[in-house]
Amino acid sequence: MILTAYRGGMHARFAPVRDCFHDLFAASRETGAALTVRYAGETVVDLVGGTRAAVPPGVVVPAVGADRPWRPDTLVNVYSVGKPVVALCLLILVDRGRVELDAPVSAYWPGFRTPATVRQVLSHTAGLPAFPVPRPAGSVTDWALLCADLAAADPEWEPGASAGEHAWTYGHLVGELVRRVDGRTVGRFLAEEVAGPWGLDLAFGLGATDRRRCADLSYADRGWPDATRGEPGSLRARALDNPPGGRDVAVVNGAAWRAAEIPAVNLHATATALARLYGGLLAGGTLDGVRLLSPDLVAEATRVQYDGPDLVLDRRAYWTLGMQWEPDGSWGMGGIGGSSAWADPERGYTFAYATARLAAHDRVDELVEALHSCL
8 A cells, every 4th residue: 555645744633534544545445545634724634545546346455556656636536526616616606796696597598497596506406406318328528418408307396395416417507507607618617717726636627638647436346336326217316327327437437538527526636625625615715815705605605505305315415505514514525436525614624535446435434533533
C-alpha cells in the first residue's frame, strides 16, 4: 500500500484519522483514495493512498497498480458528490439576480412542460427523477437529446408534493438552466466562475490532459451494480439505469464518459478541492478573499427546503438547495460508491473523501468516528 501525506501533512491531533485511513488499506477495504479535512478554516488532514489503477475484487494493492500511485492531483469520478457543485453554478446566477428561485423553469427554458419552479428543481421535488424515454447507453453523452426528453416529460408527481433524488436528471435540469440563462455550458461555467476563482481542481467534462490524471473505478464486489439498482421496474431502477451504463466501470472509466458533461454523476475532483469548496460555503460564500455567493444566499441554500419521504431513496430525506441536510446540522452529499463531502457548521469542519473503490459508505462512517474523537 502506498500512503502519502502532503501539503503540510497532518496535525498530530488528528493522528487517529490517519490511522483509520491507513487501516482501510491494510484490511484491503480500500485500493485508492484521498481524504481532506479542514478545521476552523485550516487544512488539518490531507492524505492520499493506494493506486489509480483498477483493482479487481480480491486483489491486494500493491500487487496491481503499484506503478500508478494515487497522487495529490489524481482526479476521480465522485458521482452524486457533484450535485451540490452543479447547484452552486445555478445559485451564483440567482445571487447575481439573473434567476429567481420561485420562478417557473419555463420562464428560462421555453417549452419546458412540467410546472416546476427553480427551487423545486434544486431541492429534488420537481417530479422528474428519471429520464422518461428509454435510451441506449451511448445517449448518455447526448445533452440536447436528454434535455429535450425532460422538457417534454410529464412529472411523476405534482412538483413540490414529494421528493425523489433526481439521480441522473438533476445535472441536466440544473445545467440546462445555467446554459439557457448564461449561454455557457455548465462545465465551462464551473471552470470559469467557480474552479478558477476558488482554485479548485474539479471539473465537468475533462480534456485529454486531465483525463490522464484520473483514477479508474473498480468494484469491491462484482455484484455492486445489481445490489445498488433496487427492485426491477422500481422508480429507483428507472432513475439509475436510463440511459444504462452509469455504474459500469467499462463505461465510466472510458474517455467518452470523462469528456462529457453529465453533472449529476460525473464530477471529477480531488478531495482537497471538495473540502475547499465546502470551506468557502461554510465561511458564507467566500474563500481566500474571493466571494462567489452572498452569506444570505448561502444560508438559504443550506436550510431544509423539504423534509419527508424520498421516493427514490426510500427513506426520509432532508433536501436543501442541492444538498442533503443531516439531523446533526451538517450539509453536503454522498455519492453512490462511497465518495462523500460536506460541512459541519456546529463542529467547524469540512470533510471530503474521494475513492475509486465502489462500495458502501462504511469507510466514511469510520473515518468520521475517528475525526469526531479528535474534536
